[in-house]
């Protein structure tokens with residue numbers, strides 16, 4: 001009987017290990033699509049670490065609150081490339097960040113924009129990996145969004161690449177943009 005129980009133990013252990021969600025497997029993450037444009041936060045959005053964990057998915061929390069990076073060239077990138085006109089909002093607080101007007105395909109594997117569409121972005125210097133990068137953060141909830149690079153030779157009006165993690169965004173397709181304007185959302189720059 002003992003070998004039988006040993007085998008049973010090993011089998012159960014294997015099942016338990018396989019069933020464990022791998023915390024780093026974010027390949028199925030997507031840009032959440034929202035039907036209605038979110039209400040625009042009028043002031044800073046502050047939450048405790050615990051509250052953020054409750055309202056964000058694990059990868060949204062990892063990227064927005066812990067300055068993580070989603071894997072490039074995943075489902076999100078394919079989704080981003082096929083999305084039509086619309087507006088991108090902060091997945092943390094709903095602030096408008098970018099629109100399809102400024103998006104372009106950089107080939108980098110991450111959603112790219114040549115400029116923000118609203119004044120809800122702040123830039124910080126990030127030295128985390130040994131050299132200077134310019135970090136993009138949401139100025140309403142202070143969530144990390146990605147980095148901005150410039151002078152790479154892209155034929156865009158700014159030659160800047162806002163390299164953004166898709167999990168930091170929600171997307172509202174164009175038919176809802178007029179709704180957001182009616183609601184008095186932050187006017188887009190330009």
Ligand SMILES: [Zn+2]
Pocket residue numbers: 090091092093094095138139140141142143
């Ligand atoms: Zn935000």
